[in-house]
Amino acid sequence: MTALARSHETPVCEDPASRFLSVGDVSVSIGRAGIVRSVSFTAQAGELLAIIGPSGSGKTTLLKAITGERSYSGRIELAGRDVRATSPEDQAEIRGVLPQASHLSFPLTVAEVIGLGLLDLRAGRPARAGRIADALHKVGLSGFEGRTYQDLSGGEQQRVQLARVLCQVWEPVSKDGVPRWLFLDEPVSSLDIKHQYQIMALAADYARRGGGVVSVMHDLNLTARFADKVAIMKQGRLLDHGPVENMLESRKLSETFEAELDVIRSGDSIHVLCRE
């Protein structure tokens, strides 16, 4: 039903490959250590894929390979194009990246930070200001335009960065019908519970509206609540991937995290608890 409504508003790109992120046999080595080892999976626009796994399992590194920050062996295609062969400008058009941590070298105002994500320079000043205000509203920071970024708390800074990334890929589907993507590395790790839900709902909504979302997640309950698909990493390998209800399973999680984890299902919802 929603898919029909969507196809009414926005053209859909003919090429089916334009809807996918495909990662084929990707490995990343730093020095002599293999940090990501032969990972293959496919993610589809319209879905939120959560990457979970213990600390140090290579989630960030995998994301960095996909977003062009790390060199890798293997093949990564986004929207049907080899990411290595795509210019930074063209990539910036179709995907935004929220890093795990951000540090600004000079004191910018919040409006100036978000403005860096407004790639369409032709947009007039009122249009830009309006978009910045909208983005701030979405991340729950309305009225923060004039604040200095460095003076904000860690969680507020992270939400400002997300607002910047959102501005970059504002419409989840481009005019040509090509889906846009959000790559998020632990987007809610320094947020309070209210904003964790707000931001994850925002990401899920981006996927509902036709965009692709790949998010590294720490919190398994948030993963259960918001993810459509889950990829499980351990020691650089992809242990398994698939629909969230199949992946969040007691034995699988306990093995991955080397802890006794219980998965409780009630109706539609899944909860993960740790036994002492």
Add this chain to the structure above:
Amino acid sequence: MAVGETFPNARPGWLAERTGLAAARQGDRAALARSLILLLALVLGVTVLGSLATGPITVPVLDLLPHVPKLFTAEELPASVSMRDWVVVTEIRLPRVVLGALIGAALAVSGAVMQGLFRNSLADPGIVGVSAGAGLGAALFIVLGNAALAPVMAVLGIYAVPIAAFAGGLINTLLLYRIGTRGGFTSVATLLLAGIALGALTGAATGLLVYVADDQELRDLQFWGLGSLAGANWEKVASAAPIILAMLFATPFLARGLNALTLGEAAAAHIGIRVQRLKNISILLVAAATGASVAVSGGIGFVGIVVPHLLRLTIGPDHRFLLPAAALLGAILLIAADTLARTIVAPAELPIGIITAFAGAPFFLWILLKNRGLSGL
């Protein structure tokens, strides 16, 4: 917004609206920056006229102003214009003011670009040894230009010294970048210490040249080492102007990239910046402009650190405005300092480098103190 509705009188005043102060409070400092650039342009005009009028003989500059186009045509001057005033202004003071403006702009913009590139407000061509590298290149030609390097000199003409200075500055910048930056991050401590070491090494090499220099060259070297605009003439303007103007006109194209670099190299790439190309061009431009300045005026320090810092305090770090504003303020400050240099102990002259150091070094210390603890020093 809500405040304005409750208290209708709380709307920003006319002046705040016009100058962009109101928007700046909303986080958008673009309009404020434009106002400041306009103001700086006006101040530059006044500074130029003031400097032209000042000296051992006072010249009615405003009366001469209408005749300036005659510099470029062969037209006769009317009898009402004193020939002496005309020569003093056009042959002595004007080239000096033009050179001062060019060099002030080059130093300030080089500083701003370098700080954007290294993501650090303490980076400056003078402090981190780039000027010293340029100095070695220039000194080589000052001393050996009539001897071992005479064939090169014959080919390159008046551009030999600026080109040699450019090469020296470039080598030191590249070395510094290699040493001071790892994984896109520059450690302040490494940067400054590596800069000091490079500066000392290059300075020592320059010192060796003293032993092969004759008396006149020695005096040239020493005066030039302290930094001075004395001896400015149209030939020096012609040798430095093309390089500096090219740099000034190129930097606006770097502005968006340098802004993005504020987020870090990876994030800059994510928003579509070709980071490696940006870095290469920035380094080339900084080395070229520093080289050209050092070649004609020696080591004038601290302009590149004071000017961008003052501007960031008022209009913020947006390079689209920071770079042109730095060019204007750099020109203003250097012309003013040079006017002081040639009048304060008249009929003698102070090297202008002494004045900029006296004003700039305490300022540099103040920045260091303010950032102590932040920069991990």
